[in-house]
Amino acid sequence: MGGENQDSMPKFSLKRKISSKKTVLSVALSLLLLVCLIVANYLSLMLVRTETGGESVTAGDFKVYMLTLSKSQVEKESSSRAVDFRKIGAGGYVWQQNEYYFVVSSVYANRNDAVLVQNSVKSNQGLESEIVEVAFPSFTISGNFSGEEKKVLSKALNAFYELYYNIYDIAISLDTAVYNEISARLAVNNAHSGLSNTIDNFNTVFGEYDQPEIQELSDALDDGLQISKALCGGSLISEGQTYSSLLKYHYTEILALYLDLIS
Numbered sequence: 001m002g003g004e005n006q007d008s009m010p011k012f013s014l015k016r017k018i019s020s021k022k023t024v025l026s027v028a029l030s031l032l033l034l035v036c037l038i039v040a041n042y043l044s045l046m047l048v049r050t051e052t053g054g055e056s057v058t059a060g061d062f063k064v065y066m067l068t069l070s071k072s073q074v075e076k077e078s079s080s081r082a083v084d085f086r087k088i089g090a091g092g093y094v095w096q097q098n099e100y101y102f103v104v105s106s107v108y109a110n111r112n113d114a115v116l117v118q119n120s121v122k123s124n125q126g127l128e129s130e131i132v133e134v135a136f137p138s139f140t141i142s143g144n145f146s147g148e149e150k151k152v153l154s155k156a157l158n159a160f161y162e163l164y165y166n167i168y169d170i171a172i173s174l175d176t177a178v179y180n181e182i183s184a185r186l187a188v189n190n191a192h193s194g195l196s197n198t199i200d201n202f203n204t205v206f207g208e209y210d211q212p213e214i215q216e217l218s219d220a221l222d223d224g225l226q227i228s229k230a231l232c233g234g235s236l237i238s239e240g241q242t243y244s245s246l247l248k249y250h251y252t253e254i255l256a257l258y259l260d261l262i263s
Helices: 002-052 075-086 113-126 147-157 159-175 181-206 212-233 243-262
Strands: 055-057 060-072 093-097 100-108 128-135 139-145
Touching: 055 147, 060 075, 060 113, 075 100, 075 139, 093 128, 093 243, 100 113, 100 159, 100 243, 113 128, 128 181, 128 243, 139 147, 139 212, 147 159, 147 181, 147 212, 159 181, 159 212, 159 243, 181 212, 181 243, 212 243
Parallel strands: none
Antiparallel strands: 055 139, 060 100, 060 128, 093 100
16 A cells, blocks of 8 residues: 555656646746737737828938039129030039029039049030039928828929939930930930829829928929920020030929929
8 A cells, every 4th residue: 555655646746747837838828929919919000000101201312513614693694604605515504502693514413423524624625613512401291191192202202303313314325425316315205204104193192182382392393394395395595505405404404493392
């Protein structure tokens, strides 16, 4: 009898230990599952907020570097000199900054590119020039926008810089003989089509909005489209202007339009 009791006691104790461990493990798994559910729920809420709406859409800040061939405090004087510069391929857009009117030859997103062209203009054409830095601050439109609205609005806000850079690239390609005038004009038409599609999407999504900032953006986009149409038409700003000059004139005009909007 004594032997049997000694054999059965350890077995009973082992079962209790196993049962206790199972209970602890079960509780731990339940707590882990609860934590996972809480985290998953939180993440899903964050994901929904990101995809379905937001408080604002912002176009980032940037700078450009204008190669200018003359400046004056008298607008009429600069406008008169711009006519001659257009005949040699300079854009000839008269840009006002502070108290001066600058005759802009071309505009660069990178200062080093502007310096290289400045040196080339001096050595090859004997023209003195000045690089003028122009800062474009970030621009924000606030509102309770859905994910799709934010995409369309962001595309519309960036349409001005995108058009500038597309036309700038075409002008560089024409000046370096990568394009001839015919292929440059075809590329301009493609850039115009891209802008037109952006505006169509914007009007479809925001056509019923009466928010002032949305209306101002809409008006600026329409003005940009008219500038793009004028470039496609090829109408000269002044007699004797080259097509390269026309490209540079209009891409500077687009930048002026955008700066006016965000200011």
